[in-house]
Amino acid sequence: MADLLREETLDDLDPLRHLRGSADADDADDADLVPAQPPSILDQTIELTFPSDASETVSITLAVSASPGCGGIAWPAGEVLSRYIARRGPAYFKDKTVLELGSGTGLVGLVAAKLGAPRVWLTDQAPLLDTMRRNTALNGLAPPVRVAELNWGAPLPLLPRPDVVLAADCVYFEPAFPLLVHTLAALVPRGSPSPDPDPDVLFCYKKRRKADRRFFALLRKEFTWTEVLDDPDRDVYAREAISLLRLTRRQ
Numbered sequence: 001m002a003d004l005l006r007e008e009t010l011d012d013l014d015p016l017r018h019l020r021g022s023a024d025a026d027d028a029d030d031a032d033l034v035p036a037q038p039p040s041i042l043d044q045t046i047e048l049t050f051p052s053d054a055s056e057t058v059s060i061t062l063a064v065s066a067s068p069g070c071g072g073i074a075w076p077a078g079e080v081l082s083r084y085i086a087r088r089g090p091a092y093f094k095d096k097t098v099l100e101l102g103s104g105t106g107l108v109g110l111v112a113a114k115l116g117a118p119r120v121w122l123t124d125q126a127p128l129l130d131t132m133r134r135n136t137a138l139n140g141l142a143p144p145v146r147v148a149e150l151n152w153g154a155p156l157p158l159l160p161r162p163d164v165v166l167a168a169d170c171v172y173f174e175p176a177f178p179l180l181v182h183t184l185a186a187l188v189p190r191g192s193p194s195p196d197p198d199p200d201v202l203f204c205y206k207k208r209r210k211a212d213r214r215f216f217a218l219l220r221k222e223f224t225w226t227e228v229l230d231d232p233d234r235d236v237y238a239r240e241a242i243s244l245l246r247l248t249r250r251q
């Protein structure tokens, strides 16, 4: 408990310190952040490829820049989730409406669109909208990709009901924990009258610090979860404290 209180005090002083890998060295449970690009990156373009089924490869061109905030660069859990859905291949996205939360650059949703998802919504806060639009255009994916502002905890924008919800590297800022849980719950309403199954929620998480357990304590009130086991890369990213979870709404 003393550890958590100390963490909170440090968070108040510097809320984004975990994203800069500046967690306390004596907090042995905390994995360092390993961004794919240095955080000082400004207006660069990177190419990412993900093997898909049937020996196909999904290639994405991504404009990255730290200037609009932490979401302007591609984060490790986003790459893990991109690789996983690419492996699942086009069949997983056939006729599916996809919504990505905290998209940042839009990477994961763009991979879903490249795989053939007919409707993809990239969502994030206002400063990231231009980045997501730019990356959608760079990859020639508008349509099927559209971009919308979605602030966790706020009422959902008027978007079609998703069949698949994707979220990667969205657990890092403690004040946003209840907001993110609120939005996840709103996207998978309890006792929904819809005849369709609940959305498949794939949630890729990188553990950074002990206080993350508070996110999962909140999440547990609304969802249960299981680890995605059919990913051959699982042992590799588990060593980087990354896990890929499937969330199921408590009824």
Ligand SMILES: C[S@@+](CC[C@H](N)C(=O)[O-])C[C@H]1O[C@@H](n2cnc3c(N)ncnc32)[C@H](O)[C@@H]1O
Residues within 6 Å of the ligand: 069, 070, 071, 072, 073, 074, 075, 076, 077, 078, 079, 101, 102, 103, 104, 105, 107, 123, 124, 125, 128, 150, 151, 152, 167, 168, 169, 170, 172, 176, 179
């Ligand atoms: C660490 S970045 C991950 C970006 C991307 N998913 C990836 O894996 O590369 C976290 C993202 O969550 C977004 N985010 C943080 N707080 C948010 C909020 N309250 N509402 C909506 N998005 C938020 C940030 O803008 C950022 O794009």
